[in-house]
Amino acid sequence: MIPATFDYARPGTVEEACAALAEAGEDAKVLAGGQSLMPLLRLRLAYPDALIDLDRVAALREIRDEDGALFIGAMATHHQVMRDPLVRAHAPLIAKATATVADPAVRHRGTFGGALAHADPAGDLPAVALALDATFLAVSAERGEREIAAADFFVDWMTSALEPDEILVGVRVPKLGAGWGVHYEKFHRTAQAWAIVGVACAVRRERGAVEAARVALTNMGPTPVRAAEVEDFIAGRTVSESSFREAGERAAAGTSPPGDLHGSSEYRAHLARVLTARALTAAASA
């Protein structure tokens, strides 16, 4: 289908973008890479009055080193992120998970910030951002910049903490130090499909034991979920198949997974347990 009509603005700077968004009002949408939004427009599941296209805001594509953290510009494409030497060195979990997003053509257009602001619980990157304790930087014309912790950013199904007049500028991701292994375990029906369940996992090993673990789940509720019970259980235990399996048993605790034609909520809970054990195992040996 052809999208409904909309006004279109193509700002060149963040300031212009904020001004355009403020002026366009509540029924405007920010267009990042468009790989989620364009299908919604075409299916007329979304029909904003105006699109503010960030495609030409070059400053938002930057990925930079900020001492203890990486700053990933919201408009950095998946293609760019998964190849970026800084990301690969200091946030390899992001590189690994991004490589599983959709397909090469979509990754050429789709952006890191767009995928996060879209807040689709079946998207891969929200759980990754949550597991890595990322901080989101938003800006509006009226109120300037503010920071939002990952734990506060994902509010509900397809709903982020961004206000209608706010633009996501980028995400600050604390660097993982030495000793961390990471893995993103994704279960999907076909190569390019969304995760039925996914597990983002980072494990720090010290002398044969797990010193700390970060685990977050994709598509196990209306938002990505941190598997706190798994993290608490596994910390301090020896690296072994049985301890990872026991930890995985706790993965579905406190979650409310959806049921749909790809799987019932019980099936997703089962997947979360199995995949979490696999993700821990893989991360501990990475």
Add this chain to the structure above:
Amino acid sequence: MPRVRVEVDGATYEDDVEPRLLLVHYLRDRLGKVGTPIGCDTTNCGACTVLMDGLSVKSCSVLAVQADGREITTVEGLGIDGVLHPLQRAFHEEHALQCGFCTPGMIMAALDLLRENADPSDEEIREGLEGNLCRCTGYQNIVRAVRRAAGEMRTPARDREVTP
């Protein structure tokens, strides 16, 4: 209405476009480039894949206005003076098409893949084409064709220009 200036298959076009006009509709309906088909409404099938500034994109998920100032290559821009591109020839010779609907997208996605990886394994070819669906399910011959074309493109015949 925004005005766009786009280079498509080596020719420059200037047009006024509605913001909601999709790139694939611009190519087909305004420029007559019907070599690029429309397969789905959901960015799934990859039939409409073209190159934008050298990178594969699904032209149903890009607005025409976003192509302003960019360079687009469609399947129609591959052959030179009636001589098929090695990928086109390999698809023909390896019987890599049945109904042919997915073929333009497959070829453009394969071209993007070979730009990054001149000698891909079968598995890498399958991964590189994961965004392109063949409903005839003729993937075996598609993989074979891409492998064959890759070989030819690595050692092009002297009398043949190979682009891009």
